[in-house]
Amino acid sequence: MQKSGFVYLFFGLAFFSSCTKENGAVRDDSGVYKPTFVIASDIFPAEFGMPNLPKDNRLTEEGIALGRRLFYDPILSIDSSISCGSCHKQEYAFAEPVDFGFGFRGLRAHRNSMPLYNLAYHQRFFWDARVKTLRELVFEPIQAHNEMAMTLPTLRERLKRNKGYVEYFKKAFNTEPNLHDMSLAMEQFLLSIVSKDSRFNQFFPGDNIKVLSASELRGAFIFNGLIDFDANGFSKGADCFHCHGGELAIQLNAGMGGIASNGLDAVSKDKGVGGITNSSQDMGTFKAPSLLNVAVTAPYMHDGRFKTLEEVIDHYSEGVQFDNPSIHPQMAAHGGIQLNLTTKQKQDLLAYLRSMTDSTFLKNPAYSNPF
Ligand code: HEC
Ligand code: HEC
Known part of the structure; x- marks a missing residue:
């Protein structure tokens, strides 16, 4: 990722454009769709081998940045109180130090929050392995009554009305905010989380x-x-x-x-x-x-x-x-x-x-x- 930072800097200087870097995504004031593809070997170490990344959802700087924002945004829960990050905290390897996490109105999750890293290598998710892709998975906590308790039509409207997301979806996917691309962006962010330096x-x-x-x-x-x-x-x-x-x-x-x-x-x-x-x-x-x-x-x-x-x-x-x-x-x-x-x-x-x-x-x- 550092390398690509260098690339922006280089092109920024070369073309005197007004690009600035914010939260890992490129801000281009013209708002055009110009995604920056991430080179897998820049984030996944050779020792781990290259994971089988989804071919229909290539990692881009803009997609990952959007996914990260969504992961931490409480507006994905019905009363805007809970984000994915509420139960998955970075300092605890994205698990959390309680037996059952607290969701909407203090309701408890049914199981212990799982740590999140190197998920690009996993073939199945959740303690009972019931889900095969991260893009499907994200809809579970969003809709679970004891987690984020959100309804999908409400979420779609909320994202569409949000000026920030209108801009971020455009940059990442060249679309208006929609739930399919939301799930792809969150998949990209989750896939990009790597732990390799212990x-x-x-x-x-x-x-x-x-x-x-x-x-x-x-x-x-x-x-x-x-x-x-x-x-x-x-x-x-x-x-x-x-x-x-x-x-x-x-x-x-x-x-x-x-x-x-x-x-x-x-x-x-x-x-x-x-x-x-x-x-x-x-x-x-x-x-x-x-x-x-x-x-x-x-x-x-x-x-x-x-x-x-x-x-x-x-x-x-x-x-x-x-x-x-x-x-x-x-x-x-x-x-x-x-x-x-x-x-x-x-x-x-x-x-x-x-x-x-x-x-x-x-x-x-x-x-x-x-x-
Ligand atoms: C036969 C497979 C198997 C072997 C052998 C095994 N484990 Fe496990 N381990 C599991 C499974 C399955 C779980 C999750 C069980 C559950 O939550 O019900 C687990 C969970 C754990 C956890 C909890 C992780 C977490 O995030 O909650 C730790 C720590 C752990 N094992 C350490 C060890 C150690 C140390 C050994 C050797 C002494 C060991 N395991 C041997 C299968 C195994
Ligand atoms: C209320 C707490 C809570 C919230 C909010 C929450 N999670 Fe989780 N997460 C959990 C629990 C509990 C599990 C294990 C669930 C199970 O096995 O049934 C889990 C499991 C996962 C896993 C599976 C990891 C693995 O190794 O299999 C992923 C990925 C994940 N969550 C991502 C997310 C995302 C993305 C969001 C936001 C859309 C989110 N979580 C919101 C508690 C939460």
Whole structure:
């Protein structure tokens, strides 16, 4: 993005035009439609590989800027009190520090707010994986009675009457404000949010071990199941990598642990994916989240039941409910015996999880509130 800033500057000087840069979008006083396409390799790091971006919604500076404005704008809720940013706060990796977020008139969301970054790599969204594209997804919180409680005709009118949006839609899409392009702009903004600068990411895939402390490095071995092999070659490590592995700290393949039961309950109160598919094997299974920035996304799990990472580690060490019929085979791989990590192993694992915090991302002005 910095590079393209340079490009504007260059053309601005070369043609003596009156372009100025504001909130990441180009302001061209003539108001003409001249979108600036974003080069994917400028925002997505080579280590992550290039995501499959939607071909019919190419990222532009103007589209992202409009999406960002919409994300933070409370006028998307019926009483102009709640924005997406109310439940997704940048300093908490776009999650928030309560179990269930507060929506319209103090009503509570049904699940814990999810962190938002590197979504360009995800294939399904929400804890129960019920939505496949971000452009569809945005209409859910906007209309949910306990979130933004908005009606679509009202929203359409509101955007059309707003002079700012008339200008921003024109620049981004060459259209009047409309709900389809609104959803495309929000999709662009969400796709553009990238977290890549944690020490964990500098370390991955292990060729730069100097960035981790000795304790963090021991944690990496525990996380990846590379310790204490028994006579049968089974590791007594914690095997977290099966469902939270790779440089994105998430398993993107639904069948391989990307969607799983991690044994929180014998019978899950929230059916999770099973509530969508009605299949018994999906009952109580959920999307396994990325663990990047996990130190700032408390409380944890779909219902925010764990307040600290220590509690999460205790769960995986000695609290797994093996009698859950949907439990992922990887959770039961140790013959239904709890891991029983030592205090020191727990500290090391915790240290490793904390190395995944990306403070550059948490303060990146490109994602902050533009109002
Ligand atoms: C009242 C709080 C609240 C508001 C407002 C809200 N969200 Fe969320 N968000 C949540 C919760 C809770 C979930 C998980 C919902 C579920 O799994 O059913 C979630 C999940 C998501 C996800 C899925 C992430 C993933 O990894 O699967 C995205 C994307 C998202 N929200 C974007 C938005 C956008 C965009 C808006 C504004 C249009 C918004 N949210 C407004 C609480 C909120
Ligand atoms: C079989 C797959 C699987 C394995 C193995 C696994 N997890 Fe998970 N993890 C999940 C799923 C699924 C969830 C979401 C569960 C829910 O909310 O009901 C989750 C949630 C979490 C969360 C909460 C994240 C958040 O944003 O709320 C943390 C932290 C976590 N796991 C850490 C670990 C650690 C550490 C290990 C290794 C000790 C581990 N996981 C092993 C599947 C797995």
